[in-house]
Amino acid sequence: MPPADVPPRRASPPEEDFILEVEGLHKEFPLPRGLTGTLRRRPRKAVHAVDGISFDLRRGEILALVGESGCGKTTTALTLMGLITADEGTIRFNGQDVTHLGERAGDRPRASIAQVNGRMYRKEPSVFPAITMKRLRRQMQMVFQDPYESLNPRATVLESVAEPLEVHAVTRSREEKLARVRQALEDAGLSPAEAFMSRRPHELSGGQRQRVVIAGALVLEPVLLIADEPVSMLDVSIRAEILNLLDELRARRGISILYITHDLATAAYFTDRIAVMYLGRIAEIGPTRRVLAHPQHPYTRALLSVIPVPNPRMRRQRIILGGETPNPVDLPGGCRFHPRCPLAFDDCARTDPPLILVGAEHQAACLLADPG
Amino acid sequence: MGVADPQPPLLEVRHLSTHYVTDEGVFRAVDDLSFRVMKGESMGLVGESGCGKTTAMLSLLRLLPAAGRIVSGEVLLEGRDLMALDEAEMRALRWDRLSMIFQGAMNALNPVRSVGDQIGEALVIHGLAPGLGAAAPRVGELLEMVGIPRSREAHFPHQYSGGMRQRAMIAMALACSPQVVIADEPTTALDVMIQAQILELLERLQRELGLAVILVTHDLSVVAELCHSVLVMYGGALAEYSNVDRIFNDPRHPYTRLLLSAFPDLSRPEGKLISIPGHPPRLNDLPPGCRFAPRCPQAFDRCRLESPSPRLVEPGHWVACHLYEEAALDAAG
Numbered sequence: 209m210p211p212a213d214v215p216p217r218r219a220s221p222p223e224e225d226f227i228l229e230v231e232g233l234h235k236e237f238p239l240p241r242g243l244t245g246t247l248r249r250r251p252r253k254a255v256h257a258v259d260g261i262s263f264d265l266r267r268g269e270i271l272a273l274v275g276e277s278g279c280g281k282t283t284t285a286l287t288l289m290g291l292i293t294a295d296e297g298t299i300r301f302n303g304q305d306v307t308h309l310g311e312r313a314g315d316r317p318r319a320s321i322a323q324v325n326g327r328m329y330r331k332e333p334s335v336f337p338a339i340t341m342k343r344l345r346r347q348m349q350m351v352f353q354d355p356y357e358s359l360n361p362r363a364t365v366l367e368s369v370a371e372p373l374e375v376h377a378v379t380r381s382r383e384e385k386l387a388r389v390r391q392a393l394e395d396a397g398l399s400p401a402e403a404f405m406s407r408r409p410h411e412l413s414g415g416q417r418q419r420v421v422i423a424g425a426l427v428l429e430p431v432l433l434i435a436d437e438p439v440s441m442l443d444v445s446i447r448a449e450i451l452n453l454l455d456e457l458r459a460r461r462g463i464s465i466l467y468i469t470h471d472l473a474t475a476a477y478f479t480d481r482i483a484v485m486y487l488g489r490i491a492e493i494g495p496t497r498r499v500l501a502h503p504q505h506p507y508t509r510a511l512l513s514v515i516p517v518p519n520p521r522m523r524r525q526r527i528i529l530g531g532e533t534p535n536p537v538d539l540p541g542g543c544r545f546h547p548r549c550p551l552a553f554d555d556c557a558r559t560d561p562p563l564i565l566v567g568a569e570h571q572a573a574c575l576l577a578d579p580g
Numbered sequence: 581m582g583v584a585d586p587q588p589p590l591l592e593v594r595h596l597s598t599h600y601v602t603d604e605g606v607f608r609a610v611d612d613l614s615f616r617v618m619k620g621e622s623m624g625l626v627g628e629s630g631c632g633k634t635t636a637m638l639s640l641l642r643l644l645p646a647a648g649r650i651v652s653g654e655v656l657l658e659g660r661d662l663m664a665l666d667e668a669e670m671r672a673l674r675w676d677r678l679s680m681i682f683q684g685a686m687n688a689l690n691p692v693r694s695v696g697d698q699i700g701e702a703l704v705i706h707g708l709a710p711g712l713g714a715a716a717p718r719v720g721e722l723l724e725m726v727g728i729p730r731s732r733e734a735h736f737p738h739q740y741s742g743g744m745r746q747r748a749m750i751a752m753a754l755a756c757s758p759q760v761v762i763a764d765e766p767t768t769a770l771d772v773m774i775q776a777q778i779l780e781l782l783e784r785l786q787r788e789l790g791l792a793v794i795l796v797t798h799d800l801s802v803v804a805e806l807c808h809s810v811l812v813m814y815g816g817a818l819a820e821y822s823n824v825d826r827i828f829n830d831p832r833h834p835y836t837r838l839l840l841s842a843f844p845d846l847s848r849p850e851g852k853l854i855s856i857p858g859h860p861p862r863l864n865d866l867p868p869g870c871r872f873a874p875r876c877p878q879a880f881d882r883c884r885l886e887s888p889s890p891r892l893v894e895p896g897h898w899v900a901c902h903l904y905e906e907a908a909l910d911a912a913g
Contacts, residue, residue: 515772
């Protein structure tokens, strides 16, 4: 363990250690003002979906991004995948800035629209990248939440899993394609692969469908997998097998995984680090064991206390936060958690606490957090 | 059968079987299910999707879809057999004595009528108020009971958040002060914090109103937090039935054991998640012996030939498994 005063990130390890580095990522979605609003020149409002988050992901690491609905976890994932453009901040993949990649070769890099003090301006990308977003997606793939909706019901498993190979024109011959698909299916735990290739989604169970979706992501041999709530639609008895599969993929292929979930309990099982998000910011980030054993942010503590424990002998006091996550349009001043925080005091309404180091690699954004 | 109690049960279900008759054959969705619920007790009904939980509950209310048939069994509510009532009597009793919070019901609110009106309607239909106007005080009271301010009564469902809509559904289920409330996956689509709020609400209402609650869920940890007794269903039949402490700390049925180990438990994060291999049986094509035998790590010859019926292995603890023999009769208490 490094001494506590060394910043956890940027203790200048070689860049190659990180597969993904995100810094100061912002994304907001402007709301329509309506006719009266436009005529009266009311300031344009926006949903602050992601409001300045930074984190990184090491090679072969599994990081959980945890939070309630509307906290910005999925927006973060979509921004990383280049499916929506970031307003501000940089995303580095393999040490290369990929924030503003164009979709196809020859495309202008995408500029973004940013807003400062109510004025909109066009932000030109800082780099002219050599690769395209499409090319980049060979190396990072995403698994979505609902295996019932993310497969084409009329395509066979073979067709679904082979599609990325065709889109990216990776394989030259049919044999090569078949071999890649077979490998991907078996890596996703569908074995023997031949038995599944000609089936259609309705002939598969929920767990098998999610495995097919994962195989479709694996077939391009990505180095980074973004899994957005991959088990929340699945029955409890098959959740474990999908989570164990993700853990196994990391062990076998050295793949890095960003696991997005609202469920701290599943994250606890197989992730290395946890980042807890609240209203577009990271409230606390640190090694999984540490965050679970010594949560520093009151929000993390509350989240942990309400997770039901499957043991009736351990019924305990829950810290139930009143109300729901506030609307990310009108963010509260000061600490954004203070209106719901059981420990809030005067200063919390005024000061927006930055993430500070509270232990080895463990940071929390709270005025009460104990440094060191 | 029940979890040993001297007073008569509020709700007693005896040998209930419900089948769906379809073109693809007969689906034996509920097979010989028996349990009892006391006043003020909450029972968890647990099992994987498609194991017959919801069908069993719809059978109690006699609200099965057209293909559903209650083949046999008795449902005694305060001593009256619901299966013997005619439709008019059943309609009078439904909601009044026995109500249900349906799965995904928070999305079933009528979008063009205010929430207050929709709750008031239930009161008017059951003759508890002559008109919507007269129902207003009770509607306000019901909303406050579930933690929604009276002032939100005139609002429409789209002005409510998911958690509030679920609260409104609970208020609606409680409109006629029923004795038994069946909550089918009441928190499944909700965030953990909202889930905790709803569970706390159910717990409080149960304590204050002396309600009996049947909580239908696939989430064992919710059951551990809230319920007194637990019935584990597998493939339409009872697998294990006992009080909550025995189910979690001394489970006997191999399925219950596997289900528990498949569940992430924050209190022991070092543990490994174990998945249950295979799939639940198709209810129109059940295996000849025990339904769990094809997936059971402890199955032996008898399991593949003979279907085990529930046996009392100790007072108040029923297990349907050939690994256990009926306990001595005097223990049945």
